[in-house]
Amino acid sequence: MTTAAYDVAVVGGGIVGAAVAAELAGERSVVLLEAEPDFGVHATGRSAAMLTQTYGSEEIQELTAASRPAFEGALAERAGAAILRSRPVLWTGKVSDVLLPELRRLAASGSAPGVEWLTPPEAERLAAAIDPETIDLACLEPDAASIEVDLLHRTFLKIAAERGATILRNARFLGARRHERGWKVDLQGDIVSAGLLVNAAGAWADEVAAHAGLSVRGLVPMRRTVLIATCDPPAAPAWPFVVDLDDRFYFEAEGTQVLASPADETPVPAGHPRVDELDVALCIERLHERTRLRIRRVTNSWAGLRTFTSDRLPLVGPDPSEPTFLWAAGLGGFGIMTSPAIAKLIAMHADGAPPSRLAKALLPDRKALRPGRRQAAG
Ligand SMILES: Cc1cc2nc3c(=O)[nH]c(=O)nc-3n(C[C@H](O)[C@H](O)[C@H](O)COP(=O)(O)OP(=O)(O)OC[C@H]3O[C@@H](n4cnc5c(N)ncnc54)[C@H](O)[C@@H]3O)c2cc1C
Incomplete structure (x- = not known):
């Protein structure tokens, strides 16, 4: 059994986990845990790949508008090619x-x-x-535009790696226990310890929370x-x-x-x-x-x-009962086009900065959510 220590462990290497790892790495030591042998085999690799600022509620539109400059600027520059194509x-x-x-x-x-x-x-x-x-x-x-999703995904992973993140494939999060300085994460024999856990496990995000001993949010x-x-x-x-x-x-x-x-x-x-x-x-x-x-x-x-989620807004921010567990999930049909903005919000929460109006609307403890009654097994 091996043990390694990081500031942050991001669970899930889809577009959201990759964007979060790229955003958080550098100032913090980050490990990205992806269960599959390849990245993007789930929702991220199966999307319609569109960016449309008329899609979804006001909050989704705001997240998309906030993400667009990154697609057209820094991310395209790092990718060495356009990420958006007019459509x-x-x-x-x-x-x-x-x-x-x-x-x-x-x-x-x-x-x-x-x-x-x-x-x-x-x-x-x-x-x-x-x-x-x-x-x-x-x-x-x-x-509106179509998004080069595979290029975008690889660019987030490249930025994360260049900023020193450890990126692990075949690394399934099996469970996590709190200890005095954060979390001990069980990866089939290996243990990773991290001060912060970010839950970017897509369709499995409730399952990951349950295996960390927390309540599900009704995804x-x-x-x-x-x-x-x-x-x-x-x-x-x-x-x-x-x-x-x-x-x-x-x-x-x-x-x-x-x-x-x-x-x-x-x-x-x-x-x-x-x-x-x-x-x-x-x-x-x-x-x-x-x-x-x-x-x-x-x-x-x-x-x-x-x-x-039940109100169709994403879950972005600390778990209601555990501030060192950050949710980045419930991205519905808009997770690609909003990924840079979601990653920025997670960085804001990781820094402990006061939440903006938009950030407050997406907090996992919001009243509009019907999280369901299933309590975690621990
Ligand atoms: C048909 C379709 C059309 C869409 N069209 C658009 C569109 O036009 N524009 C847009 O912006 N969005 C669109 N979407 C939505 C978009 O694809 C998703 O919102 C986005 O991909 C979600 O990314 P994610 O990283 O949260 O999830 P995922 O891509 O599913 O990534 C989650 C990752 O977590 C990993 N994981 C799960 N459990 C564990 C574990 N225990 N340990 C470690 N890793 C784990 C999984 O293997 C997976 O790789 C569409 C989706 C579909 C299906």
Whole structure:
């Protein structure tokens, strides 16, 4: 058995853990623990890879806007290539009472520059797949972008390593016990001691908390399906990322094929989700019903987990009962585009700085959360 001591142990090497390790390393000794032999095999490697400042609540939009300068500046510089590529987002839908809150949210997207409303024929001119007869309105976010997720992830890991972080693969966190100066973490025989634990274990974050003797926060992993297919008309690279306002599908061009999702949200246990063929069929049915796309052949499909809290805001900050255990979890469908801002908030908590207004809204002890009653085993 070996023992090593660090200031901080980050559990989980997805995009959030990697961003946090890069941010905290340098001034502190940091170890990043990833259970898998590779990084990014879970949510991070299965996303739609978009940055859109009209997505989600005000808080999510604020986190995304705060992250954008890092993607365009320091991170691109360290990566030696662009992390963002222009890909406008086009929300489309029919006017209905159900949509009113969505429309108000879009209209109030103050952080997204240049957002404009389009008529159905104007929307059709942006993508031949849009059927103007099936929509009443469209809203264009011209400055949205696709994210080079793999490059971003590798860049965070590179920065962390250059700043002296120890990065361990095949290092599954099995449990942790408090001792007088922090935590003793059990890694299948090896022990790591750390003053601070950061829980960035994605869909497994509640499990990690339970194995540290803390209460779970009621995180729910939800399966989302993505497919790539040949189609008529063939997709064109200039198409925007088209999202149904009613959350029934989205699609974008992937070369001349289309990448699409039925925007499904099926609660499942943490794990490796399999594609359910019914979700693939549902996606095709919705595209045929609401767009001009005709799917010819599905060439690839996958499912990934988006993990949510009960109020759909992330958990960022100290555990309510243990200030040396920081949560960086519940990143739902926005963990890539907000990762630099989440890492900055974690650094602020690690420094013991007073939380900003946004940081307070994301604290794990907030009243709006319904953490569930399951108490940790210890
Ligand atoms: C289909 C789909 C589309 C999406 N689209 C977008 C999008 O367009 N834009 C966007 O910003 N986000 C999007 N997301 C969401 C985004 O992918 C997630 O929010 C983000 O990847 C979460 O990162 P994470 O690091 O928290 O989780 P993960 O990437 O799951 O990383 C958690 C890591 O913790 C490790 N781990 C778990 N348990 C342990 C343990 N006991 N010990 C050690 N390590 C452990 C896991 O192996 C894993 O590598 C999408 C997600 C899906 C599924």
